[in-house]
Amino acid sequence: MKNDTNSDSSKPKKRRRDEEIEAESSSSDQENLTFSDTLVALRIMRAQFPHIDKVSIRPFILQSQLYSSVNDRTQVDRELESLRRERVLRVFKLNTGQDDHAIMFLDDYLNQIECVVKRMEEKKQVNLEVFEWFQTHVLDSKLEPSVGHEELCSLLSIVGKVKDEHISLLINAGILTRQLIDPDMYWFAIPNIGSVLKGLSQGRKEIISFLNRRKYKEMMLALLEKKHLRFSPLDMRFHLRDLIGSGHLKTIHTPTGLVVQISKD
Amino acid sequence: MWKEIGGREAGQIRPNSFANRVKSHRLSTLQLSNYKEIVSPHKGSINSLQVDLTEERYLLSGASDSSVAVYDVQRATDYEGGGHIAKHRSVFVVDKQHEHGHKYAISSAIWYPVDTGLFVTGSYDHYVKVWDTNCTRVVMNFKMPGKVYRTAMSPLAASHMLIAAGTEDVQVRLCDIASGAISQTLSGHRDGIMTVEWSTSSEWILVTGGCDGAIRFWDIRRAGCFRVLDQSQSQLGRRPPLLKRKVSISKSLSAGQNSSVKPRAPQKKSANGNGVRQSSVGRIPAKGSVRQRLHPGMLSSQDRATAHYGAVTGLKVTENGMYLLSAGSDSRIRLWDVESGRNTLVNFETVRLQTSKPIQLATTQDPAVVFVPCMTAVKAFDIWSGKTCLTFRGHYEYVNCCCFSSQDQELYTGGNDRQILVWCPSRHISDGVDAGPMQDQDNWSD
Numbered sequence: 198m199k200n201d202t203n204s205d206s207s208k209p210k211k212r213r214r215d216e217e218i219e220a221e222s223s224s225s226d227q228e229n230l231t232f233s234d235t236l237v238a239l240r241i242m243r244a245q246f247p248h249i250d251k252v253s254i255r256p257f258i259l260q261s262q263l264y265s266s267v268n269d270r271t272q273v274d275r276e277l278e279s280l281r282r283e284r285v286l287r288v289f290k291l292n293t294g295q296d297d298h299a300i301m302f303l304d305d306y307l308n309q310i311e312c313v314v315k316r317m318e319e320k321k322q323v324n325l326e327v328f329e330w331f332q333t334h335v336l337d338s339k340l341e342p343s344v345g346h347e348e349l350c351s352l353l354s355i356v357g358k359v360k361d362e363h364i365s366l367l368i369n370a371g372i373l374t375r376q377l378i379d380p381d382m383y384w385f386a387i388p389n390i391g392s393v394l395k396g397l398s399q400g401r402k403e404i405i406s407f408l409n410r411r412k413y414k415e416m417m418l419a420l421l422e423k424k425h426l427r428f429s430p431l432d433m434r435f436h437l438r439d440l441i442g443s444g445h446l447k448t449i450h451t452p453t454g455l456v457v458q459i460s461k462d
Numbered sequence: 463m464w465k466e467i468g469g470r471e472a473g474q475i476r477p478n479s480f481a482n483r484v485k486s487h488r489l490s491t492l493q494l495s496n497y498k499e500i501v502s503p504h505k506g507s508i509n510s511l512q513v514d515l516t517e518e519r520y521l522l523s524g525a526s527d528s529s530v531a532v533y534d535v536q537r538a539t540d541y542e543g544g545g546h547i548a549k550h551r552s553v554f555v556v557d558k559q560h561e562h563g564h565k566y567a568i569s570s571a572i573w574y575p576v577d578t579g580l581f582v583t584g585s586y587d588h589y590v591k592v593w594d595t596n597c598t599r600v601v602m603n604f605k606m607p608g609k610v611y612r613t614a615m616s617p618l619a620a621s622h623m624l625i626a627a628g629t630e631d632v633q634v635r636l637c638d639i640a641s642g643a644i645s646q647t648l649s650g651h652r653d654g655i656m657t658v659e660w661s662t663s664s665e666w667i668l669v670t671g672g673c674d675g676a677i678r679f680w681d682i683r684r685a686g687c688f689r690v691l692d693q694s695q696s697q698l699g700r701r702p703p704l705l706k707r708k709v710s711i712s713k714s715l716s717a718g719q720n721s722s723v724k725p726r727a728p729q730k731k732s733a734n735g736n737g738v739r740q741s742s743v744g745r746i747p748a749k750g751s752v753r754q755r756l757h758p759g760m761l762s763s764q765d766r767a768t769a770h771y772g773a774v775t776g777l778k779v780t781e782n783g784m785y786l787l788s789a790g791s792d793s794r795i796r797l798w799d800v801e802s803g804r805n806t807l808v809n810f811e812t813v814r815l816q817t818s819k820p821i822q823l824a825t826t827q828d829p830a831v832v833f834v835p836c837m838t839a840v841k842a843f844d845i846w847s848g849k850t851c852l853t854f855r856g857h858y859e860y861v862n863c864c865c866f867s868s869q870d871q872e873l874y875t876g877g878n879d880r881q882i883l884v885w886c887p888s889r890h891i892s893d894g895v896d897a898g899p900m901q902d903q904d905n906w907s908d
Contacts, residue, residue, distance in 0.1 A: 270809035271848045275698045278807055296771060296792045341694040345766065378674075379766065444813035460813070 235276035238266045239286070239300065247432040252392055253312060255305035260288070260298040261442030262435070281340055290342045290384055292374075293398045298342070301387060307332065313370050313388045327363040330356045331372065339385075344373075346381045393430065400429025400436045405445060408459050415458035418448065463487075482828065488871045488887035489831060492842075494856045495886040498538075500874070501551045504529050506567065508876030510822065511865040514573045515617055518869045520553070522581055523876060524571030528564040529557035530583055532595070535867070535874070535884075554598055562600035564589065569610060569820070575617045580639075582625055584610035590627050590637055604637040604644060608654065611820055614668075616660035624682070626668050628655035634670050636682060648680050650687045650763045656775055656820045661800075663783025671774025676767065677788055677798075686760050689803050691788075692767035693796065696805040700846065769805075770794060776821040780829040780845075787825065787832055787845075791817035795834060797845065810848040812836055822863035824873070833873060835861035840875050840885075856883050 239258055246256030260277075267273050277300070280286050287306055291297040301309075314328050334352045335344065346364075353359040367373045371388035403426055408414050422433055429436065437457070440446045447460040466483060469475040475483075502508065506527030513535070514520045521533045531552040538548030556563055564585040574580035580601070584590045586609040592602040608630035615625050623639040624646075634655055636646040653674035661667035661679075668680045678687040697703075770790025778787045779800070786798040795810040814837055815821065824833040831842050831851060840861055842852040859878035866873050873885040 264809075269847070270811060271807065274807040274809045278696055278698060290771070296794060382766065444811070 234267050235263060235273050236280065236285075238263055239302075242266070242438075243302065243305075245434070247430070247435060249393065249430045252389060252430075254387075254389055254393055255301065255309045257299045257301040257305070257387060257390075259439050259442075260300060261440075262438040263300070263442065265438050265442035284337075284340070287336075287340075287385070288342055289387055291394060293394050299387060299390075306387070309388055310370075310372065313372070317370065322366070324360075324363055324366055326357070327353065327359070327366055328370070328372075330359075331367060343376065343382050343384050346383070349373075349383065396429040396431055397436075397439075400426050400431060401440060401445075403428050404433075404436055404440060405459065408446070408457070413458075415449075415456050417453070418455040418457050421457055485826075485868075485871055486830065489826065490851070491888045492852060492854070492871070492873060492885045493888055494854070495872075495884040497546055497889060498548050498884045498886060499550065500533055500535070500882045500884055501549055502876075502880060502882045503531055503552050503555050504880050507859075507862065507878035507880060508882060509567065509569050509819070509862050510571045511863045511874050511876045511882065512572050513865050513867050513874070514578045515575050516577055518867045520573075520578055521865070521874060521882075522571050522573055523882060524568035524583055525880070526567035527557065528566060528568055528585065529555055530568060530571050530581075530593075531555045532581075533882075535872070536870075556593070556598055560598070562591070562603075564591065570613045572613055572615060575615050575619065582613050582615065584613040584627055586610065588629075590625060592625075592639060602639060602642055604635075606635060607631045611654070611656050612658050614658045614660055616665050617662065618660075618665040620665060622665065626658045626660065626670075628658040628670060630654035632672075634658060634668070634680070646682060648682070648687070649760070650678055650680075650690075651676060653773075656773055657777040659777045659779050661783060662779050662781055663800075669777055669779060669786060671769070671777045671788060673773040674768070675770045675772055675774060675790065677769040677774055677777070677786075678762070679803075685757060687762045690762060690765045690767045691769040691798055691803055691805070693769050693805050694767075695803070696807050697799060697802060698807065700806060701799060702802050702804065769796065769798075772817070775815065775817065775819070776823045776834075778823040778825055778832070780825055781827050782829065785829060785845075787823055789815055789821060789823060789834060791815065795832075795843070808846065808848045810834070810843045811850055812841070816860055816862070819862055821861075822865070824864045824866040826866060827868040833864045833866055835864055835875065835877070837861070838877075840864050840873070854885055856885075857881065
């Protein structure tokens with residue numbers, strides 16, 4: 198189910214990951230010679246991340262977007278796992294619905310934390326050394342998306358005495374969030390991402406309700422791409438990739454092009 | 463087909479591979495049967511289906527209107543449509559009117575693994591009943607503290623006759639038919655238990671999945687569970703690489719929560735419930751001395767690892783005993799390697815799965831295909847790549863259970879629409895019977 202007619206990288210979602218894409222990115226990335234398909238897809242989607250005005254946020258990719266761009270889902274999962282183990286990227290669990298995960302390259306994530314720390318310094322917060330400890334000890338050894346309270350404290354206290362105020366500071370900064378089901382476990386989170394996530398769920402609802410209102414619950418992809426979303430700061434292409442990858446929409450090949458349809462389960 | 467038979471005759475194809483080829487060819491042509499139908503007498507949604515393990519002849523179904531029925535799937539009771547459609551009516555039905563029948567919905571009905579003389583039912587009225595099939599009488603009654611979600615008996619058991627019952631209570635109970643009492647309770651889960659399955663490689667190993675998202679492995683000869691599956695511990699591939707075992711990421715350092723260390727507990731018969739009390743004490747951030755007061759078998763109750771982000775709604779151990787499939791209310795299906803306890807990261811393309819009821823999965827014998835009820839359809843996935851091979855749409859409402867008979871390559875599915883549908887390999891209609899317009903005719907031919 199791939200449309201491999203155009204080589205323009207800003208066109209349709211599902212494309213065959215072949216040599217031409219690898220050639221594109223290998224020219225920009227000399228040091229890394231081995232490409233997995235997933236890494237190529239991640240880099241391209243990171244470059245295509247929409248620019249949002251009011252919030253300063255580094256690019257992230259949703260896991261469902263990867264599923265729609267690479268053919269084999271098991272391969273995506275396994276490659277993500279190996280990239281995670283090599284500390285190239287981190288996976289975060291989002292609270293916008295079942296099984297939503299966001300993937301961010303590690304340097305982007307560290308940059309994001311830096312911005313947050315800078316803003317806190319301007320407000321003259323104390324105890325800011327906990328962010329240092331967090332970056333050096335916790336991020337390096339804990340590669341999973343969640344961490345337990347005792348483990349967190351033991352990792353942070355390698356350097357210095359950790360108090361409850363330090364943990365509250367981490368939660369206030371948005372780097373950790375409590376799990377709703379378990380009071381002793383925390384999720385790692387991307388700071389300043391709240392408004393974007395709200396836009397994400399609203400945008401999803403808007404697209405699904407728009408297609409549901411149509412007579413046959415479908416629309417040409419070329420026309421749908423041009424629509425502007427009212428409730429989401431993220432662009433249409435981001436949302437379409439996400440919805441196709443999570444299975445809510447499906448694409449059908451027709452003689453006139455790709456058609457996007459609500460999938461009935 | 464004839465070429466293959468010729469090859470088998472000449473000795474070019476081995477008997478096993480010939481049988482497997484025929485079976486997989488038949489499997490790929492599965493569709494809603496047009497020559498076989500099961501007439502379901504149930505007036506409520508069908509929650510459990512099982513074909514008996516000895517002859518694969520009798521199908522047992524349990525429904526939400528407290529009725530249990532048995533059907534003979536090999537011999538039809540009558541024929542319709544000029545002799546083409548075989549109708550299988552129930553051999554007998556037990557319902558609420560029965561003096562010792564269940565009062566509320568039956569969530570699980572299973573055959574006694576040795577023969578079809580007994581069957582066991584578990585219901586939302588807190589009872590597990592053992593029935594004699596020939597007289598349809600209740601032989602034994604076990605009272606549970608909560609709604610029973612699943613019951614299971616080991617197909618390999620030679621030295622015990624235990625029924626494992628998973629209820630909304632946090633403890634798994636093992637009921638003994640030989641003595642008539644509840645002989646063991648297994649503690650460790652932190653919420654109700656939706657699924658229980660016995661291992662297909664050892665008669666002592668039980669796998670349970672809970673509403674807290676954890677999957678635990680229990681050896682019933684000793685206290686506590688010896689493994690808790692963690693979805694973040696994964697291996698890339700069907701089996702872990704031979705040399706790199708120690709290097710792969712394991713759970714961290716000092717916290718003392720080991721999921722893969724078998725506690726060296728002496729072989730005690732029963733585990734009592736006081737371990738559950740002590741685990742709430744052990745939750746205080748940690749000194750090792752507090753934890754050491756726990757029985758070594760109960761250390762696993764502090765392991766919070768989850769296999770799914772939600773409740774575990776379905777479990778299936780493959781027949782070779784090497785892999786475990788689990789379905790969760792986070793709409794993910796995961797394939798676990800039983801030996802290493804790791805997630806093999808196979809991605810099954812499911813969009814939504816039912817979350818409120820336990821679902822029953824089915825696999826083929828050499829595990830090649832797994833059948834999963836996904837909302838109103840049943841999907842068949844290739845077990846190693848996770849791709850959808852076949853989709854069976856026929857039910858009008860959610861499908862709860864499916865059962866695959868490997869002898870005949872038939873799939874039986876039951877759902878909330880009170881129907882049991884049969885999916886068979888397609889058969890040529892031209893067995894000497896006129897079936898309507900033939901190939902080179904159309905509707906206007908005379």
